[in-house]
Amino acid sequence: KQEVTQIPAALSVPEGENLVLNCSFTDSAIYNLQWFRQDPGKGLTSLLLIQSSQREQTSGRLNASLDKSSGRSTLYIAASQPGDSATYLCAVRRKTSGSRLTFGEGTQLTVNP
């Protein structure tokens, strides 16, 4: 059974700081890993999709890395802004169950002006 864990559960940083969110998963037989952003009471916005054959994906100030063999991914946010405040979720899609995403608990990020 796939387990996904995110550390830290919550993070508060001053504006402008670079930060790293961590995601780990127990079954390395995955198709891909997806990072999402969730604002309070809202839906899930896809940020980055990183395939199992890739090491990195970048979109603007966001960079996601994947180390499949060790079961880890990081989301790097450069020059954080108050508008980045949200919960960040990672989710993996296993090869044995290609239609479902297994989610972590999320990291609640607060960027203070």
Place this chain on the structure above:
Amino acid sequence: EPEVTQTPSHQVTQMGQEVILRCVPISNHLYFYWYRQILGQKVEFLVSFYNNEISEKSEIFDDQFSVERPDGSNFTLKIRSTKLEDSAMYFCASSAVWGRDTIYFGEGSWLTVV
């Protein structure tokens, strides 16, 4: 940008009542999903649907749940006899390709069972 749309955004229902949650997936997508998130808990997979059939379901998706694509655009989740523990945010999602594509989520339908 194309998006998944869901209705209603919020529904309050009495325990034991039937509820239908509606979704319009992204138009060229072929794979459809329902997930739920109980307040304060992880997002959980319920069911995936392709070619008018359930392709996978979780242990949560028991006989009180059903899904349907009644026409070319809508995708629905029916809960036959709601329980208090069905109170959650229900997310519809869709993707173009199985396995390797981005899955896009809607804004969710918040269901409160009283």
